[in-house]
Each structure stands twice: as structure tokens, then as C-alpha cells.
Amino acid sequence: MEETMSGETMQALMCEKHGPPEDLVLRDMPIPEAGEGEIQIRVHASGLNFPDTLIIQDKYQMKPPLPFSPGGELAGVVTAVGPGVTRFQPGDRVAALTNWGGIAEYAVAPADQTTLVPDSMDLETASIFTLAYGTSHHALKQRANLQDGETVLVLGSSGGVGLSAVEVAKAMGARVIAGASSDEKLTLAKAHGADELVNYAEQDLKDSVKQLAGRQGVDVIYDPVGDKLANPAFRTIAWGGRYLVIGFAGGDIPAVPFNLALVKGASIVGVFWGDFVVRAPNLHLANMNELYAMHADGKLDPHISARYELADAGAAIRSMMERKVTGKVVVRCNSPE
Numbered sequence: 047m048e049e050t051m052s053g054e055t056m057q058a059l060m061c062e063k064h065g066p067p068e069d070l071v072l073r074d075m076p077i078p079e080a081g082e083g084e085i086q087i088r089v090h091a092s093g094l095n096f097p098d099t100l101i102i103q104d105k106y107q108m109k110p111p112l113p114f115s116p117g118g119e120l121a122g123v124v125t126a127v128g129p130g131v132t133r134f135q136p137g138d139r140v141a142a143l144t145n146w147g148g149i150a151e152y153a154v155a156p157a158d159q160t161t162l163v164p165d166s167m168d169l170e171t172a173s174i175f176t177l178a179y180g181t182s183h184h185a186l187k188q189r190a191n192l193q194d195g196e197t198v199l200v201l202g203s204s205g206g207v208g209l210s211a212v213e214v215a216k217a218m219g220a221r222v223i224a225g226a227s228s229d230e231k232l233t234l235a236k237a238h239g240a241d242e243l244v245n246y247a248e249q250d251l252k253d254s255v256k257q258l259a260g261r262q263g264v265d266v267i268y269d270p271v272g273d274k275l276a277n278p279a280f281r282t283i284a285w286g287g288r289y290l291v292i293g294f295a296g297g298d299i300p301a302v303p304f305n306l307a308l309v310k311g312a313s314i315v316g317v318f319w320g321d322f323v324v325r326a327p328n329l330h331l332a333n334m335n336e337l338y339a340m341h342a343d344g345k346l347d348p349h350i351s352a353r354y355e356l357a358d359a360g361a362a363i364r365s366m367m368e369r370k371v372t373g374k375v376v377v378r379c380n381s382p383e
Contacts, residue, residue, distance in 0.1 A: 058150030059359045059377075062113040064104040067363035070116075072356065077152045080128035084154045087140060089122040089379040092148040092359075093174035095206065096295055099367045101146060110146045116363070117148025120155075121163060121172035122380070131157045139163040141172040143323065149359050151379050158327040161334045166342040174206070174374035175348055179337050180330070181292065181319040182211040185268060186218060187333070188322075189315045190288040194219030196265035199255055199282065201275050202295060203240060204231035204372045209349055211268045212238050214337075217345040220266070223258055225251065225275075234372055238347060252278035259284075263310075268292060276300035280312075287312045349373030 058075045080086040098116045100106035124138040134140065134157060141163050142148075142155035163172040186192040198215040202208040203224035215222050216239035224240035226232045227247040236243060244254045255264060263284035269276060273296025280289055280302050287310060289302075307314055323330045340346045351373040354362040359377045366375065 056151035057356060058115045059117070059356065060113045060115055061102045064102065064112070067099075067102060067360040067367065070102065070360040070363070073113075075115075075150070078147070078154045080126050080131075080154050082129050083131060083157055084128040085124050085131055085134050085140070085142070085157050085160060086126040086128075086152060086154050087120065087122040087142060088125050089120045089148065089151060089153050090169040091121055091173035092117040092150075092377045092379055093119040093121075093177070094362055094366055094371075094375045094377065095119060095177055096293070096366065098363055102363070108145055115147050115150045115153075117150070117153075117377070118145045119143055119173065119177045120148040120153055120379075121169040121175075122153075125152070127157070128154075133157060134160065134162075139169060139172075141176050143176060143320075149356070149377055149379065151356070159323055159330075161331060161338075164338050164342060167338065170350065170353070170376055170378075171341075171348050173376055174350060175337070175341070176334065177319075178206045178210040178374065179214060179346065179348070180323070180333060181207050181317065182214045182268070183333050183337055184319050184322055184330075185290045185292060185317040186211065186214055186220075186266065188329075189317050190266045190290055192218050192220055192266055195221070197221045197223065197259055197262075197284075198266045198268060199223045199225060199259075199264045199279060200235075200240070200268045201225045201246075201279060202269075202271040203235040205270065205295065206371070206374045207270050207292060208268070209235065209238055209373050210346075211270075212240050213346050214340075215266075215268070216240075217340050223255060223264065225255070225279075231372060234349065238349065246275065250278070251275060252281050255279070255282040263287060266290065271296040272300050273298045274300070276302055280306050283310050283312045285311050289314045291316050350376055352376075353378060
């Protein structure tokens with residue numbers, strides 16, 4: 047089942063010293079070989095995520111040794127499988143999580159963090175699907191136990207995970223209030239299913255959401271932003287509501303007074319999707335199969351706002367750092383075979 051490429055080289059975007067994306071360089075590197083429990087993939091596209099902007103600056107919790115290639119999410123075609131791998135074979139179309147190493151012509155990935163891509167999805171879409179939609183689905187299904195007819199407030203609703211949360215929540219039968227910092231971003235959220243819109247750069251977040259949600263408040267708050275939005279958002283939560291802590295793209299980690307949770311009988315729920323994938327791989331695969339089915343049924347419409355070639359991947363990461371991205375950005379690493 048192995049087609050070794052020992053001694054052959056590929057092009058990869060390399061971080062040789064920690065710093066800004068302008069310091070990243072394109073190098074000829076040895077093609078990595080699949081080890082125990084791994085698969086080797088000819089990468090068609092690598093989907094960018096916020097951690098890619100941090101890992102090159104040594105600001106992320108995962109700290110790969112230098113030099114390394116950023117890129118933690120990709121899609122492509124299996125070229126070889128390592129010992130112990132039985133679920134994949136060369137020629138399979140797959141999407142994979144790698145933590146790093148994905149912005150390259152070839153990569154290796156753990157087999158248990160890889161899924162088969164159905165024929166209903168192209169590989170570019172697959173390269174930006176797993177992390178954003180996997181996070182939102184796990185958050186809303188397993189962590190929030192979202193019920194049909196409940197109201198969900200999504201902060202940062204035009205970003206990669208935020209926009210996916212709008213779509214997944216709608217697919218699960220929720221009413222969605224989308225929050226974002228500009229009317230342009232809200233127009234995108236509306237196009238992807240949001241029922242109500244709040245521009246929190248121009249409107250008071252708490253008052254606007256309360257007016258839209260009514261006296262009962264918001265059942266679930268999906269927050270990938272944190273910072274100054276958390277406190278006013280929490281004050282809109284319903285009795286028994288669930289506040290999903292996704293991340294802190296806004297910068298500062300907020301300090302929410304615990305009395306707010308007490309008086310609303312509300313829950314502050316952490317969502318560490320990456321650890322969930324490792325701890326519950328079978329449930330992760332079941333979630334992904336459900337998401338692939340939602341996409342095939344037309345319920346999910348992943349938004350790719352920009353495409354970059356491998357040589358320009360540093361500029362792609364810079365665009366993410368400067369908050370110029372809506373939806374998702376992909377780096378094309380190989381042409382399709």
C-alpha cells in the first residue's frame with residue numbers, strides 16, 4: 047500500500063525563524079514519508095486558520111521545532127500509507143488535520159484525523175471545511191445541545207468559524223442573530239442564513255440583541271471573539287442559556303462576572319475542538335459524516351473569499367493577521383490530478 051518517494055523533493059513554505067509572514071520562504075524540501083498510523087498526501091489546497099498567524103510568531107500553544115511549514119488543515123489525494131493504516135489507500139480523496147506542515151506540495155497526517163471526501167465536494171472546499179464546520183458542529187451539538195427553535199447569537203459571524211456557525215445553527219433549526227463589525231460583513235452572514243443582524247461597531251450589542259431576542263433572551267451564544275464583546279453579550283443570555291467559549295480573536299481574554307451565570311442559571315461552556323478530535327476520534331468521524339451529508343443536501347455553503355498560489359502564501363497569512371478575511375482563504379499547493 048506504500049508508494050515511497052524517498053529522496054524526492056517538493057516545494058514548501060517554510061518558517062525558518064519566528065516572525066511575521068514576510069519572513070516565510072519557499073524552499074525545496076524532502077517529501078515527508080508516512081510513519082506508523084500516518085498517510086502521505088499530495089496536497090491540492092491548504093485552508094488557512096487563525097492559528098497559522100500565531101504559530102509562525104511562536105505565540106501558539108503548539109510549538110514545532112524550526113524549520114517547519116505552517117498550515118494545519120488541507121485536502122488532497124493519498125499517495126502512500128504508513129504501517130497500521132487500513133482505512134485509506136493511494137488514490138483516496140481526503141481532508142486532514144496536521145497542526146502544521148500543510149502549506150506544501152506534500153504532507154503527512156494522522157489517519158485518525160483524516161476523513162474521506164465525498165464526490166459531492168471539491169478538494170478546495172474540503173480544505174477549509176473540517177476545522178471551521180467541525181468546531182461549530184461540535185460546539186452546537188455536543189457542547190450546547192442546541193434544540194430546534196432555539197435562538198443563537200453568533201459573534202464574529204463573517205469569519206471562518208463564525209460563518210460556519212451561522213450555517214450549522216440554521217441547519218439544526220435555530221433562529222440566528224448574527225453580530226459583526228460592519229454592514230458588509232453582516233450582508234455576508236445574511237446571505238448564509240442569518241435571520242437578524244447586529245452591527246456592534248455602530249449599535250449597542252446588549253440593547254440590540256435584547257430587542258431582537260425578546261424578554262426570553264438568547265439560548266446559545268457562540269463567541270470566537272471574546273475581548274470587549276463577552277460581557278454585553280452574556281447579559282443577553284436566556285435562563286438556562288449556554289455561552290460557548292470558542293476563542294479570543296478580539297485579542298484580550300475577557301473576565302465575565304460569575305454572578306451573571308448565577309442569576310440566569312446559565313452555563314459557560316468551553317469548546318476545545320482540537321482536543322475533542324484526539325480524545326473522541328470516532329465521534330469526530332461521525333460528526334464529519336453528518337456535516338458532509340448536510341453539504342450534499344445543500345444546507346451548508348462554505349465561503350472561500352480568496353485563493354492564493356503556494357508562492358504567495360505569506361501574503362495570504364498577512365491578510366488574516368490584518369483581519370481582511372471573510373469566510374475562508376485557501377492556498378493552492380498543486381493542480382488537481
